[in-house]
Amino acid sequence: MPEKSVPRARTAAADAxxxxxxxxxxxxxxxxxxxxxxxxxxxxxxxxxxxxxAGYASAPAAATPLTSLGADRAMFHGKHQPGxxxxxxxxxxxxxxxxxxxxxxxxxxxxxxxxSATAERLMAGEAADHDxxxxxxxxxxxxxxxxxxxxxxxxxxxxxxxxxPASLDPLPDFSSDHLDRSRSDGDLWVQIGADDALVAFxxxxxxxxxxxxxxxxxxxxxxxxxxPGATAHPMTARNLMGQIDGTRxxxxxxxxxDQRIFVPASGSSDPAWMANGSYAVVRRIRMLLDDWEKLxxxxxxxxxxxxxxxxxxxxxxxxxxxxxxDKVDKNGDYVVPLTAHARITRPDRNGxxxxxxxxxxxxxxxxxxxxxxxxxxxVCWQADPLRGFVTVQRxxxxxxxxxxxxxxxxxxxxxxxxxxAKGEYVGQRLLES
Amino acid sequence: MPEKSVPRARTAAADAxxxxxxxxxxxxxxxxxxxxxxxxxxxxxxxxxxxxxAGYASAPAAATPLTSLGADRAMFHGKHQPGxxxxxxxxxxxxxxxxxxxxxxxxxxxxxxxxSATAERLMAGEAADHDxxxxxxxxxxxxxxxxxxxxxxxxxxxxxxxxxPASLDPLPDFSSDHLDRSRSDGDLWVQIGADDALVAFxxxxxxxxxxxxxxxxxxxxxxxxxxPGATAHPMTARNLMGQIDGTRxxxxxxxxxDQRIFVPASGSSDPAWMANGSYAVVRRIRMLLDDWEKLxxxxxxxxxxxxxxxxxxxxxxxxxxxxxxDKVDKNGDYVVPLTAHARITRPDRNGxxxxxxxxxxxxxxxxxxxxxxxxxxxVCWQADPLRGFVTVQRxxxxxxxxxxxxxxxxxxxxxxxxxxAKGEYVGQRLLES
Numbered sequence: 102m103p104e105k106s107v108p109r110a111r112t113a114a115a116d117a118x119x120x121x122x123x124x125x126x127x128x129x130x131x132x133x134x135x136x137x138x139x140x141x142x143x144x145x146x147x148x149x150x151x152x153x154x155a156g157y158a159s160a161p162a163a164a165t166p167l168t169s170l171g172a173d174r175a176m177f178h179g180k181h182q183p184g185x186x187x188x189x190x191x192x193x194x195x196x197x198x199x200x201x202x203x204x205x206x207x208x209x210x211x212x213x214x215x216x217s218a219t220a221e222r223l224m225a226g227e228a229a230d231h232d233x234x235x236x237x238x239x240x241x242x243x244x245x246x247x248x249x250x251x252x253x254x255x256x257x258x259x260x261x262x263x264x265x266p267a268s269l270d271p272l273p274d275f276s277s278d279h280l281d282r283s284r285s286d287g288d289l290w291v292q293i294g295a296d297d298a299l300v301a302f303x304x305x306x307x308x309x310x311x312x313x314x315x316x317x318x319x320x321x322x323x324x325x326x327x328x329p330g331a332t333a334h335p336m337t338a339r340n341l342m343g344q345i346d347g348t349r350x351x352x353x354x355x356x357x358x359d360q361r362i363f364v365p366a367s368g369s370s371d372p373a374w375m376a377n378g379s380y381a382v383v384r385r386i387r388m389l390l391d392d393w394e395k396l397x398x399x400x401x402x403x404x405x406x407x408x409x410x411x412x413x414x415x416x417x418x419x420x421x422x423x424x425x426x427d428k429v430d431k432n433g434d435y436v437v438p439l440t441a442h443a444r445i446t447r448p449d450r451n452g453x454x455x456x457x458x459x460x461x462x463x464x465x466x467x468x469x470x471x472x473x474x475x476x477x478x479x480v481c482w483q484a485d486p487l488r489g490f491v492t493v494q495r496x497x498x499x500x501x502x503x504x505x506x507x508x509x510x511x512x513x514x515x516x517x518x519x520x521x522a523k524g525e526y527v528g529q530r531l532l533e534s
Numbered sequence: 535m536p537e538k539s540v541p542r543a544r545t546a547a548a549d550a551x552x553x554x555x556x557x558x559x560x561x562x563x564x565x566x567x568x569x570x571x572x573x574x575x576x577x578x579x580x581x582x583x584x585x586x587x588a589g590y591a592s593a594p595a596a597a598t599p600l601t602s603l604g605a606d607r608a609m610f611h612g613k614h615q616p617g618x619x620x621x622x623x624x625x626x627x628x629x630x631x632x633x634x635x636x637x638x639x640x641x642x643x644x645x646x647x648x649x650s651a652t653a654e655r656l657m658a659g660e661a662a663d664h665d666x667x668x669x670x671x672x673x674x675x676x677x678x679x680x681x682x683x684x685x686x687x688x689x690x691x692x693x694x695x696x697x698x699p700a701s702l703d704p705l706p707d708f709s710s711d712h713l714d715r716s717r718s719d720g721d722l723w724v725q726i727g728a729d730d731a732l733v734a735f736x737x738x739x740x741x742x743x744x745x746x747x748x749x750x751x752x753x754x755x756x757x758x759x760x761x762p763g764a765t766a767h768p769m770t771a772r773n774l775m776g777q778i779d780g781t782r783x784x785x786x787x788x789x790x791x792d793q794r795i796f797v798p799a800s801g802s803s804d805p806a807w808m809a810n811g812s813y814a815v816v817r818r819i820r821m822l823l824d825d826w827e828k829l830x831x832x833x834x835x836x837x838x839x840x841x842x843x844x845x846x847x848x849x850x851x852x853x854x855x856x857x858x859x860d861k862v863d864k865n866g867d868y869v870v871p872l873t874a875h876a877r878i879t880r881p882d883r884n885g886x887x888x889x890x891x892x893x894x895x896x897x898x899x900x901x902x903x904x905x906x907x908x909x910x911x912x913v914c915w916q917a918d919p920l921r922g923f924v925t926v927q928r929x930x931x932x933x934x935x936x937x938x939x940x941x942x943x944x945x946x947x948x949x950x951x952x953x954x955a956k957g958e959y960v961g962q963r964l965l966e967s
Contacts, residue, residue: 168601168763191624191731191761234827235776235842239767240760297764298624299772302897306823306906321900327673328624328761330601331730334672339732343668390739394667409668464735465898467754473739 170296170329171241177221179520180377181363182527184246185459185482186353189338190294192301193324193461195383195478196308197252197287197513198316206259208315209289210532213249215311216291217526220247220304229307237303245295247304249527250381250515255288264372264531266516268380268486275498277509284320284385284511292381292480294461296329320511322385324461324478337412337420341462341475342393342506344405345412348420349447351455361455364484364519374531377519379482382456382490385463385511388476393506404502406441414443440502446493456481456489476507486514603729603762604674610654612953613810614796615960617681618892618915619786622759622771623727625734626894628816628911629741630685630720630946631749639692641748643965646682648744649724650959653680653737662740670736678728680737682960683814683948688721697805697964699949701813701919708931710942717753717818717944725814725913727894729762753944755818757894757911770845770853774895774908775826775939777838778845781853782880784888794888797917797952807964810952812915815889815923818896818944821909826939837935839874847876873935879926889914889922909940919947 175183200209219229226242228235256265291308295301309318326338337347351358359365366376393401398409406424407414415437416425426444428436437444459482464475483489497504521527608616633642652662659675661668689698724741728734742751759771770780784791792798799809826834831842839857840847848870849858859877861869870877892915897908916922930937954960 168603170601170603170761171764171766192758232827233776234823235831236772236774238772238776238843239765241764241766243761243764297761298758299760299774299895300764302774302895302908306827309904310827318900318904323897323899325625325731327732328603328676328730330763331604331676331733332673333604339669339671341669341732341735343671390667394665394739394743398668410671462732462735464756466756467751471742471751475735 168330171243173244173296174226174242175224175244175246177217177224177247177521178523181379182248182517182520183224184248184292184294185362185379185457185517187244187246187294188329189326189459189461190244190246190301191296191326191328192294192298193326193478194291194293194301194305194321195324195461195480196291196293196305196321197319198289198291198312199319200255200258200288200316201314204258204315206261206532209255209259210529212289212312212315213528213532214526215313216247216249216308217521219307219311220249220527223247223300223304223307229310232310234303234306236306237297237300240297240300243295243297243300245300245304246293247308248292248381248517250290250292250517251528251531252287252290252513252515254286258288259532261531261534264374264534266371266375266380268371269514269516272382272486272491272512272514273495275494275509277498277504277507278512279508279510280512281510284322286513287319287515289316290381290383290513290515322463322478322511323465324463326461338460340460340477341388341390341464342401343409344401345407345409345420346460346477347458348407348412349443350458357455361484361489362457362482369484372531374528374534375516375518376530379484379517380486380489381513381515381517382479382481382483382486383511383513383515384477384479384509386477386479387474387508387510389506389508390473390475403438404440404442404506406437406443415441438502440500442497442501442503445496445501456483456493482517601763604676606677606729607659607675608657608677608679610650610657610680610954611956614812615681615950615953616657617679617725617727618795618812618890618950620677620679620727622892622894623677623679623734624729624759624761625727625731626757626759626911627724627726627734627738627754628757628894628913629724629726629738629754630752631722631724631745632752633688633691633721633749634747637691637748639694639965642688642692643962645722645745645748646961646965647959648746649680649682649741650954652740652744653682653960656680656733656737656740662743665743667736667739669739670730670733673730673733676728676730676733678733678737679726680741681725681814681950683723683725683950684961684964685720685723685946685948687719691721692965694964694967697807697967699804699808699813701804702947702949705815705919705924705945705947706928708927708942710931710937710940711945712941712943713945714943717755719946720752720948722749723814723816723946723948755896755911755944756898757896759894771893773893773910774821774823774897775834776842777834778840778842778853779893779910780891781840781845782876783891790888794917794922795890795915802917805964807961807967808949808951809963812917812950813919813922814946814948814950815912815914815916815919816944816946816948817910817912817942819910819912820907820941820943822939822941823906823908836871837873837875837939839870839876848874871935873933875930875934875936878929878934889916889926915950 175187224242224245253269256262293301293304337345340346351361362379364371364375364378402408412420414424416428424437426437430436459480461478463478467473481490518528608620657675657678686702689695726734726737770778773779784794795812797804797808797811835841845853847857849861857870863869892913894911896911900906914923951961
């Protein structure tokens with residue numbers, strides 16, 4: 102059965118045309134890794150292919166629909182690692198590991214080799230190569246991505262201090278920080294995303310099992326986004342404050358996208374092994390929802406600077422209209438308040454700083470007093486954290502109206518190397534340098 | 535746009551025929567509450583209807599697909615409450631409330647009135663009638679169900695002891711119990727399920743907000759199942775042990791289904807207000823996955839009595855083949871071991887006891903030692919808990935091979951009244967008796 106490129110929700114217009122968009126076009130929309138295993142018929146049925154591709158023992162004849170939710174597949178091999186430019190996934194696991202005492206460069210290299218092999222198999226909808234738990238059995242790849250990064254401590258533990266990028270220097274303190282160090286940092290970081298919760302959990306356990314004696318879990322967090330197909334609105338994602346989030350994210354179609362998000366292959370001050378890599382800043386941002394929800398919708402919109410309904414700037418237009426920062430109302434007050442979150446974070450007021458935000462919401466139940474432990478697992482990607490996250494966060498620190506309603510509870514900064522070529526494992530250019 | 539009945543995954547063959555099954559047929563398959571708002575075209579696009587139905591301010595023209603995942607709608611009004619016979623949903627929240635000191639029957643009645651109004655609106659894809667958080671804005675109903683039950687303590691706190699069903703007498707102790715009382719029981723219980731995580735969270739917060747001063751959260755748990763469309767396999771669900779689970783669930787098409795699951799409208803020893811209601815037993819069952827996964831696939835299959843690959847009994851056939859309990863191997867040993875979980879739980883060896891299991895998996899992260907806090911939020915439904923859950927659990931207590939790999943950590947038993955007629959609220963027949 103021929104593979105067919107399938108755009109994600111944000112580019113469904115191309116899908117509706119019935120034409121298979123060419124790969125370059127697709128790549129600009131950030132969906133080049135997506136492939137549909139099969140062809141959707143009039144009833145939405147996709148037959149056969151996924152069962153065969155799954156690499157499990159042959160299943161009975163399929164009698165139920167495998168939609169693009171299950172059949173969508175991200176590619177493991179590529180210039181960049183998966184899980185950076187792909188659309189948001191319905192389920193996510195973030196997990197950090199510390200190397201165990203005694204484990205060094207050799208053990209780390211062999212761990213990354215195991216992890217890469219597992220990620221490649223699972224992202225193809227196959228079983229792990231040994232001791233598979235069967236939890237994802239029968240399911241399609243479901244857009245699974247597995248992404249690996251290195252934290253500051255990794256380099257000293259492996260004798261690779263000279264290869265440590267300056268960009269991994271610890272982040273400065275911010276006034277909104279209430280950081281739990283036991284849920285921050287880590288030698289190794291893995292981001293798992295998929296549109297099916299069992300597929301994601303299956304990958305998490307496989308990755309943990311692969312760690313064996315070489316590394317142990319330091320912290321682990323679970324998140325989620327909207328399920329594909331739950332909304333017909335052509336918007337960016339909503340967060341648990343009910344706000345549309347990510348409107349001003351740089352787009353892969355913009356000419357300076359790669360330059361802002363990825364370390365160049367040459368001419369950079371980064372070590373050579375980081376070519377085509379990116380830096381991930383991870384923040385567990387608790388939302389103080391009880392306080393937030395006491396605000397009127399108008400007061401909430403003034404905090405953000407955008408309308409809740411459609412994400413349009415308070416200065417008018419639609420979600421994608423440029424914000425008019427100078428517009429005043431009849432009293433001479435700025436329509437977009439000076440402390441509005443969206444005003445402060447506007448990239449063109451931040452020296453061109455840009456980061457690609459790709460978060461998951463989280464909800465870990467309730468505190469004893471009835472307060473929800475919920476918010477955002479903020480993950481952002483950039484070629485340079487000092488020009489991306491740090492620049493923006495410093496500005497927010499000096500007057501963001503949103504800061505009263507959030508609390509940064511954990512933090513991580515990870516060097517995410519470029520994608521592995523066929524036959525290569527992630528991080529090989531570092532570990533075998 | 536005409537409504538069209540859409541079977542869930544288990545009945546997709548009927549869907550593929552293109553015919554709209556009649557309602558009685560549908561009801562027998564447990565899908566009568568499902569309705570698709572719109573018509574799926576060849577590309578799976580569903581346009582327009584859901585936005586209009588959502589009750590939010592008009593959204594921009596839809597440019598992305600709202601699939602049946604988002605458009606599927608369960609009905610609030612009916613003979614039974616929703617959330618019992620519907621297919622498993624991708625996301626679930628279980629939450630128990632205790633009435634606050636001073637709150638009695640009057641406050642409880644007005645709480646159930648608020649809750650019912652909110653459930654009806656949200657299940658239709660509408661916003662809450664005041665202070666909506668906008669978290670589900672733009673999304674379709676996504677098969678949302680909200681189900682309400684009463685715990686043992688509710689009746690004394692409201693002066694309704696005489697209306698308390700004998701079936702709410704505390705469950706006996708079982709040897710696998712390691713119960714945390716702070717996460718067990720409760721005056722009121724709400725089960726929320728949906729195929730979209732933000733739709734489910736939105737409902738949870740709305741229900742909490744409605745509680746106001748009348749009740750406070752006692753415990754709350756989050757769960758999940760496979761996303762619709764993630765698998766093409768015509769199977770029952772898999773759990774986090776990788777086993778197919780729920781094969782022997784009673785089917786709505788069976789002649790004694792109603793009698794086993796629902797309290798009859800007359801001729802029962804239950805109080806009249808429980809007509810068409812059901813009893814829910816809720817157990818947080820931790821799976822000791824590290825121990826379980828050390829077993830070989832063959833050893834796991836001997837514990838369960840079924841094949842992992844397809845759920846077929848070890849005595850042969852397919853998932854739905856009746857188990858041959860007498861079959862022996864060449865050594866004269868039973869092919870399905872005497873301690874196998876599926877042998878012990880077979881309904882026809884339990885005096886006809888039957889319960890409808892409708893669980894969610896859960897994963898609440900990791901313990902400090904790297905052990906996953908994961909397992910099953912077991913929810914089962916029956917007309918009589920003594921003949922359903924208690925009968926089966928007592929047998930399991932005396933020799934289930936699975937008991938070494940699980941631990942019951944929390945427990946609840948709730949009387950779930952029948953569905954509300956139009957103009958009525960859930961529990962009205964109790965609270966205004």
